[in-house]
Amino acid sequence: MKRIIGTIGLIFSCLLISPAWSMELAPDRLVDQTVKEVLEIINKDAELKNGNKDKMLHLIETKILPHFNFTRMTQLAMGQHWSKAAPEQQNKLVDEFRTLLVRTYSNALTSYQDETIKVKPLPALGDRVETTVRTMVIQGNGKEPVPIDYSMEKKPDGWKVYDVTVAGVSLVTNYRGTFNSQVRKGGVEGLLKALSDKNKSLEGKK
Numbered sequence: 001m002k003r004i005i006g007t008i009g010l011i012f013s014c015l016l017i018s019p020a021w022s023m024e025l026a027p028d029r030l031v032d033q034t035v036k037e038v039l040e041i042i043n044k045d046a047e048l049k050n051g052n053k054d055k056m057l058h059l060i061e062t063k064i065l066p067h068f069n070f071t072r073m074t075q076l077a078m079g080q081h082w083s084k085a086a087p088e089q090q091n092k093l094v095d096e097f098r099t100l101l102v103r104t105y106s107n108a109l110t111s112y113q114d115e116t117i118k119v120k121p122l123p124a125l126g127d128r129v130e131t132t133v134r135t136m137v138i139q140g141n142g143k144e145p146v147p148i149d150y151s152m153e154k155k156p157d158g159w160k161v162y163d164v165t166v167a168g169v170s171l172v173t174n175y176r177g178t179f180n181s182q183v184r185k186g187g188v189e190g191l192l193k194a195l196s197d198k199n200k201s202l203e204g205k206k
Contacts, residue, residue, distance in 0.1 A: 027152045027159040028133050032119040039117075060102050069153065069160040070098040076163065077175040078183075085188045093188075096195035097175075103202040115139055129154040 025033065042048045047055050074090075074097045075082045085093060116138040125131055130153045137146040151163035164171040182191040 026122060026125065027131055027150075027154075028119055028122040030159060031133050031135065031150065035117050035119065057102070060105060067158065067160060068098075069155070069162045070094050070101075072153075072160075072162040073097065073172055076172045077179050079176050079180065081180065081183045081188070081191075084183070089188050089192065092192055093195070096192060096199060099199045100195055100202070103199060 045055075048059070071094050074094045077097065078085070078093065082090070118136045118138065120134040120136070122131060122133065130151070133150040133152055135148050135150070137148055139146065146167055147165075148167075149165040150161050151165070152159045152161050154160075162172075179191055182194045186193070
């Protein structure tokens with residue numbers, strides 16, 4: 001699973017190589033072209049290949065944030081509890097969840113080892129503003145391919161990812177169970193503390 005998470009992180013970090021692409025390309029073409037370019041960057045950068053976590057974190061932070069709708073991701077992960085949070089708490093939850101995802105995938109990406117990612121072409125979208133980009137991760141060494149799907153929505157500034165599904169398991173749904181448990185135990189503030197503590201522990205893994 002760590003390797004799969006790393007592959008998700010790879011595509012996460014792929015989505016802002018060229019800002020204009022997200023506004024001009026269909027979502028499947030955006031993912032396909034940026035995946036290829038980022039793979040080339042990682043393969044040519046000795047520090048990234050050797051597991052420089054600070055550099056990987058910087059890569060992800062500078063490339064992914066404008067292309068993910070973290071507010072919607074957090075809202076979906078919170079489910080019914082989102083409305084229980086005050087606006088200030090909601091902003092803090094979005095920040096902590098974004099940090100959690102970035103640090104998790106930054107740590108996992110250091111174990112990336114030459115997986116191949118194939119993107120399934122989409123039919124014409126017409127006026128649709130939401131779609132799912134389906135990809136397949138070819139792991140090699142006789143391992144089964146892993147499907148990873150990206151739920152995306154069209155916004156005025158381009159296509160945004162708001163959920164990732166790995167082998168049928170939704171990232172947002174997976175976190176929802178954890179979030180619900182934390183809110184039941186300690187309310188919204190309890191969840192914020194749990195996220196903050198987790199982020200501090202991930203920050204220390206360098």
